[in-house]
Amino acid sequence: MSDRDDVRRAYDEITTTYANERNATRDDEETAALEALFDGLPAGFRLLDAGCGQGTPALEYTLDPSNGCDSELAVGLDLSRDQLETATRLVPDVALCQGEMTRIPFAADTFDAITALYSLIHVPIDDHRTAIESFARVLKPGGRLLLTEGWTEWTGSNPDWLETGTEMRWSMAGAAATRDQLESAGFELVERGEFRDALADEEDARFPYFHVRLME
Numbered sequence: 582m583s584d585r586d587d588v589r590r591a592y593d594e595i596t597t598t599y600a601n602e603r604n605a606t607r608d609d610e611e612t613a614a615l616e617a618l619f620d621g622l623p624a625g626f627r628l629l630d631a632g633c634g635q636g637t638p639a640l641e642y643t644l645d646p647s648n649g650c651d652s653e654l655a656v657g658l659d660l661s662r663d664q665l666e667t668a669t670r671l672v673p674d675v676a677l678c679q680g681e682m683t684r685i686p687f688a689a690d691t692f693d694a695i696t697a698l699y700s701l702i703h704v705p706i707d708d709h710r711t712a713i714e715s716f717a718r719v720l721k722p723g724g725r726l727l728l729t730e731g732w733t734e735w736t737g738s739n740p741d742w743l744e745t746g747t748e749m750r751w752s753m754a755g756a757a758a759t760r761d762q763l764e765s766a767g768f769e770l771v772e773r774g775e776f777r778d779a780l781a782d783e784e785d786a787r788f789p790y791f792h793v794r795l796m797e
């Protein structure tokens with residue numbers, strides 16, 4: 582089986598645990614970055630959440646009327662069928678699609694924004710550039726992308742992630758390489774910062790995020 586199959590199978594196995602852990606705490610920086618992303622979008626925007634998992638926090642944010650989002654279409658894309666099943670319960674009003682973020686099954690210029698929170702970091706490193714180019718293809722000119730990465734290049738696994746007994750794999754290209762890939766694909770930086778990942782093994786683990794705009 583490929584690394585991708587391993588990641589898909591692992592998320593199929595741990596979906597309930599992952600959703601519970603992910604939703605147990607909220608990171609203020611992450612909420613602020615989502616606010617900044619959605620504030621910059623036109624009324625009636627179309628959002629793709631790439632590697633949406635259980636649908637929180639990005640799809641959930643667009644559905645919450647108190648956030649003032651005016652989306653015409655919100656789509657969650659994920660490799661894992663069980664993650665998508667969990668999303669049908671947590672974000673019942675969005676369109677969900679099983680698929681691969683390196684080959685996004687939508688026409689060019691479809692979306693105003695893409696979120697890819699903690700998902701590109703599971704795509705094999707050699708395919709990160711293809712995934713980022715795939716984001717650029719389906720975004721409209723001027724469209725926004727919010728994605729997380731690792732600070733440094735690292736590929737590895739945890740044999741017992743979240744104490745589930747399931748092995749999980751990650752493939753991080755690192756912030757510098759990701760910045761280069763974003764620029765090559767035609768993105769300009771809007772904002773860069775870091776999120777605190779409460780699910781990481783290390784205390785106070787930080788993950789860089791990029792909020793970028795596709796140049797017209």
Ligand SMILES: C[S@@+](CC[C@H](N)C(=O)[O-])C[C@H]1O[C@@H](n2cnc3c(N)ncnc32)[C@H](O)[C@@H]1O
Binds near residue numbers: 585634635660682683
């Ligand atoms: C850590 S979870 C993140 C879920 C959600 N975005 C969040 O912020 O909690 C990573 C998700 O990415 C999905 N994923 C991993 N590789 C993928 C790929 N190549 N294409 C689409 N989804 C992928 C996994 O199935 C999993 O649901």
